[in-house]
Amino acid sequence: MAYTKIEQYNEHVTAELTKHYRESLDLLGEDSTREGLLKTPERVAKAMQFLTQGYSMDAHAILNSAKFHEEVSEMILVKDIELYSMCEHHILPFFGKAHIAYIPNGWITGLSKIARVVDVYARRLQVQERLTTQILHAIKDTLNPLGVAVVIEASHLCMMMRGVQKQNSVTTTSAFWGEFEKNETRSEFTKLISSNLH
Secondary structure, three states: OOOOOOOOOOHHHHHHHHHHHHHHHHHOOOOOOOHHHOOHHHHHHHHHHHHOHHHHOOHHHHHHOOEEEOOOOOOEEEEEEEEEEEEOOOOOEEEEEEEEEEEOOOEEEOHHHHHHHHHHHHOOEEOHHHHHHHHHHHHHHHHOOOEEEEEEEEEEHHHHOOOOOOOOOOEEEEEEEEHHHOHHHHHHHHHHHHOOOO
């Protein structure tokens, strides 16, 4: 059987967004009825729903869906998790990677769930600072660990394409809680995310 890709969108939302994007194209001086742009408003309407699907996702439910009791108390680190988000100030993308660690306190979660939590909050209109703390709090509140650390490195098109137009700038944000507030643990985490252990 051939692979079938199924994408579902809210028809009412798609229709309303399509109408507004068509009007926007015309306001910008384009002709929304020309061949190359005929389907663009609908495509953008669907793209925006995909890029903001995090609003309908629940990070706590995702972590709880693969929550296991384990007597492990060593650091668990998932690094270089790619992320794509949209700056809420200009609706332009920012993208990069997240490094997330936690020290269990009787409970662990599936490793892929950590990456999915990143998507839950990245697939919204965001600022990188809030994204960082939302990920930390989701893990802290659901797993009740001894500590959580989140570092995000990202490039922002709102700085690269417009405004100051600095193509090589990277923004780093971090949030630490519990054991990671101690210099020794934080230093171990920083060393691990900086190393190439492959």
